Amino acid sequence: MNVTSDLASLFQRDLARLMRQLESFSNDEALWRTPPGITNSAGSLVLHIEGNLREYVGRQLGNRPFIRNRQMEFGSQEHGKEELTRRVGALQDSIPRIVGALSREQMESEYPEAVLGAPISTQEFLIHLYGHLNWHVGQIDYLRRMMGLPCPTTI
Numbered sequence: 001m002n003v004t005s006d007l008a009s010l011f012q013r014d015l016a017r018l019m020r021q022l023e024s025f026s027n028d029e030a031l032w033r034t035p036p037g038i039t040n041s042a043g044s045l046v047l048h049i050e051g052n053l054r055e056y057v058g059r060q061l062g063n064r065p066f067i068r069n070r071q072m073e074f075g076s077q078e079h080g081k082e083e084l085t086r087r088v089g090a091l092q093d094s095i096p097r098i099v100g101a102l103s104r105e106q107m108e109s110e111y112p113e114a115v116l117g118a119p120i121s122t123q124e125f126l127i128h129l130y131g132h133l134n135w136h137v138g139q140i141d142y143l144r145r146m147m148g149l150p151c152p153t154t155i
Helices: 003-023 029-033 043-059 070-075 081-098 105-106 123-147
Strands: none
Touching: 003 043, 003 081, 003 105, 003 123, 029 043, 029 081, 043 070, 043 081, 043 123, 105 123
């Protein structure tokens, strides 16, 4: 068992699930719609997932330039389905590769930033990020269902 390659595979699989969810939204308007009692649209959740992974994996672990704009993640509705699909595709290309390239020593070392209030290992934080990704993919799935949009062919 190799936790690094396992996590890289899981990120690859579930970013593909995110892509299938995104593609099942019929149009740009549907991505930004929020049913009564729901705060975040699917589009906002996609932007949030992107910001989260590009910051904590791409920039912190992969040394890729990125300046996170969390306010934009939840306040912008200017991106269409085509743009969001492109962004998720970029995550599919980069995140599993960055995670898969981490050495055992890097995985066991302290994550570069005390994000959750206390120092933790990179491995533990990546597991947290993987759970965060899936939580929001599940929210997007329920939003899609609430709007009566078709189910992706494979999840």
